[in-house]
Amino acid sequence: MVLPLVVFASVLIQLPTTGSARPETDLIGAAKFGDLARARELVTRGAPVDVTDRRGYTPLMWSSAAGSLDLTRYLLEHGAHPEVRAADGTTALFLAAANGSTEVVRLLLARGANPGVAREGQTPRQAAAARGRVDTAAALEAAETLGGQLLQAASDGQGTLVRQLLARGAPATITDSAGVSPVMFAARNGDLGTLQFLLSRGADVLARDNQGLTALDWAEKSTSTGKYVVAFLKDRSPAPDGRRPVSRPPPAIPDLLRTIEALLAKAAAAGEAGDAHRRAMSALSELRTLSANWPAESPEDYRASLEAEGTTLGAAIERNDAGVLREALGALADDLEAKLEHCRKSGGRLGGSVLVRVRTVQAGSEASQWQVFYMPKIFEVAPSASPDLFPQLSSPTDDLLVPGRYLMWVRNPATNAVGERTVVKVGEGRKELIVDLPVPAAR
Secondary structure, three states: OEEEEOOOHHHOOOOOOOOOOOHHHHHHHHHHHOOHHHHHHHHHOOOOOOOEOOOOOOHHHHHHHOOOHHHHHHHHHOOOOOOOOOOOOOOHHHHHHHOOOHHHHHHHHHOOOOOOOOEOOEOHHHHHHHOOOHHHHHHHHHHHHHHHHHHHHHHOOOHHHHHHHHHOOOOOOOOOOOOOOHHHHHHHHOOHHHHHHHHHOOOOOOOOOOOOOOHHHHHOOOOOOHHHHHHHHHHOOOOOOOOOOEOOOOOOHHHHHHHHHHHHHHHHHOOOOOHHHHHHHHHHHHHHHHHOOOOOOOOHHHHHHHHHHHHHHHHHHHOOOHHHHHHHHHHHHHHHHHHHHHHHHOOOOOOOOEEEEEEEEEOOEEOOOOEEEEEEHHHHHOOOOOOEEOOOOOOOEEEEEOOEEEEEEEEOOOOOOEOOEEEEEEOOOOOEEEEEEEOOOOO
């Protein structure tokens, strides 16, 4: 079900306020909008540049997806690692390529991004070509060609040629089909000069080949120079610590449902025990019964959805505003009922997430190069709520969403034009949902 809801564009986008207690989360939100000024403020306050969200995406991935060249450059200059991969294999380079951000692609390649890293069997060049990003695909093809030549030169110990290829834009992190990189070949050959040059161009000492071997392991293959190269590499290796902070995982579903139940009791004590409260309690009670048969390790995104609802309801109670609390209870009841309906139509199982495919439409035809934002409808009562974003530009674009009710809208990253919000119900036992979002007419 899709219901249009017209609102003023000026209130569509809500970034977290300056006083937020979680600058690392705010940095991800700023990256989604390409907000360089906000990102600078947050990094200055200590936000880690390689923090990851529920997808495993970093701020660099989001700025690359948005085609934000200046913000991408800023994040790289402040320590963001272009080689970070999400659980599904996504990289900043892949997102920039799929969205046709050629200049961002060139910047990432210059900073060591590997064009050979595939996501679900598809390389960044192939992703660009599949979406008709001709210029981007050409830039990546050129990088792959230079990268192949670089691998051969490093393997053959041709240090001068390695430098020449790197100067021409060959990616230092390129790998062959066995996962072997130029820095591994140089380590095996005992070529300290080439190693130094590769490291200065973004080569990763800690990267592993398909056998799990690092450049340090490759260095040990040489009986004559091994110990010297190992010492050299260890001296230049980053500490193997958690350089990419992640948020704590949400609690288990039974704990989350109990938390929401306690908050509903608190809302009733505050005098809000009307129809929305009864609907929420009824849906919650049945969800608790059904959840007894769900896997103990339920999907993190489902748990995160329930946790966010509880947090938002708790904040609405604390605001001591009857109107806000009633609105929060109504949105919570709608969302819990949508989740319950999805479970029922899935045979009592959790049901899992739904593949939501969004088409951005203008005058009956699909319009391309639009960002698609969404957030749970209950977030309307949260003044500092930050929306989420489909990683790839439209149209179409898709993402997996937990059953519930959402607000969705579009934004043109080039002009900042914003479309009207639309209420979208996700669930109903479906595996896939197609949504058409209106694109505002050009002015």
